[in-house]
Amino acid sequence: MTVKAAKSHPSRKRLVVFVVYPDIVLLDLVGPLQVFSHAPDPVMQGNGYECVVVSVSGGLIKTNTVVSIPSKPIDSVLDREIHTLIVVGGDGAIPGRRDAALISAINRLAEQAYRVCSVCSGALVLAAAGWLDGRRAVTHWDDFQMLTEEFPHVKTELDPIFIKDGNVWTSAGITAGIDMALAIVSEDLGRSSAMVVARSMVAQMVRSGGQSQFSPALVRQASDGAGRFEALHLWMADHLAAPLPVETLAAQAGMSARNFARAYANATGTTPAKAVEAMRIERAQDLLETTTKSLKQISTLCGFGDEDRMRRAFLRTLHVSPAEYRSNFQV
Template sequence: MTSFSAKIAETRAGARPVVFVVYPDIVLLDLVGPLQVFSHAPDPQTKTNGYACAVVSLNGGMVTTNTVVPIPSEPVSRYLDAEIHTLVVVGGDGANTAMHDTHVLDMVNALAERAQRVCSVCSGALVLAAAGLLNGRRAVTHWDDCATLETGFPEVKVEIDPIYIKDGNVWTSAGITAGIDMALAVVAEDLGRRSALRVARSMVTHMARAGGQSQFSPVLRRQLLDSTGRFEELHHWVADNLCQDLRVEELAAKMNMSARNFARLYTGQMGLTPAKAVEAIRIEVAQDLLETSGKTVKQIAAQCGFNDEERMRRAFMRTLSVSPTDYRRGFRAQGIPKPH
């Protein structure tokens, strides 16, 4: 296997060293998604690859994944004296074991001390947290692991929504494919947006989902919170009647409840007020129209009950940290005609 130093020499002396940490039973895509991004990111100054990548484990050799494909790795001993630009700890079911393995945690801490940037993909955040690298920082992981991260590591400021979070020189990303989004954002920071766009285009992926975008859909969120289906019909009705009067009094009437009682019960169960829920559904429908229709932003704003473009823009910025126009630019489906 070619050594890390040899890999750098094959590209150029200034290539940014990226080290991926693996352990048994990782998620394959947690590794190969970001690895693909960093392996093909062009440096606009040198016209060569901007990064030199390596995959390391405690002892080297083949490491099992959650698929039939194992991953070759180098022993960490080769990198304990190396200068590392970006360290990436991948995730997987094996993270639940790795986070309790003092040898793995010592390895991660030793590498992190030599790294300019530390990242995790998916449940790799559990390993970073166990190593103490997330203390006092905002962090995210796969939504299914957020509770474990929050209860196991109270010093970590866990956020369930974002696709990725940058807090200082530490980046964490949500479930699986979010590692690609994070890697593209890292490339944009290091090499410029144009380089990241080239990689995204070659991978036929979007460039790029905003870090503040939710890692799971509003529909799934509502289903998780409304496990008994108490408000399911109401949510469907709201989505079909976005231009109607959707004040709390009208929603309460649909549920045969008083406005005060409805607002209290809804907020208690769903975690947001009825007004915020209506706005979230409006945004969700608007997202779909921006992706799949040729309607103008003005037409979509009217159809979704925002009344005007500015009101929809402010709602998008609050929720997604991106304007409707920029959202459409990143997520328009192929073959959809541009609005006139």
């Protein structure tokens, strides 16, 4: 299935249609909706998008919160030129992928859209409609197995926060929908317009789809579920420029080096040395994205010692050099 070619209407707002159904994740909808509702068009000197929320029959749609969302019937936009169609995610996507009326309606909308997208588990619905066959796609990590097993013709990927394959976009869980929406605004209206929205939302600007949906800091916290080494991790983050051998970390934790190494690996699933390297890479990524400091300065501030060690660590972990990473992600 292919999407239509875009038409240029510099004096007309681009129509963004959000498809909802019972039990959507509220943030899957309102995050991207907020982005498109306030994206300035430098040509029109006003908002660049018109947003409409639709469901099969219209009316109030239950979300995964106490808030229900009003929607218009899908038929109300069938005769309009759709610039971006977004299928929202949520637990309702599981029964939704087998809802013949919903799938049929999405196909009718997608056939008249320039761009087709999904947020989170909305990829299950898009896949059921056939729009992801032969394409790279991503979804929330919790739905990855279902998408992979039920739709073998989809080239499912686990890591990225969003993927653009032609004019079909898919995003990972929840807040990744905001990243995808910002990237779409950047493509449509320019990077400056996306930055205006990101700043107003106090959002990180602008995460590329190549970045991972798994935050290293969050992975550490999840692995150390009991929080045994939480204080140590905070201390490590404040002392990355200094040498951090296992003996130093053990002393900070009040343990012998041998007992510390064993206890740390049992609690976090990784070695102290790998944890230090991961934190240094994470800090270097932030500095590469947000500052103009030289690679030598960054390698020193992050404790790598020299550029070559930082480069080897990046290639081993991220499969790109620090210079390539900066080129891709610097704000």
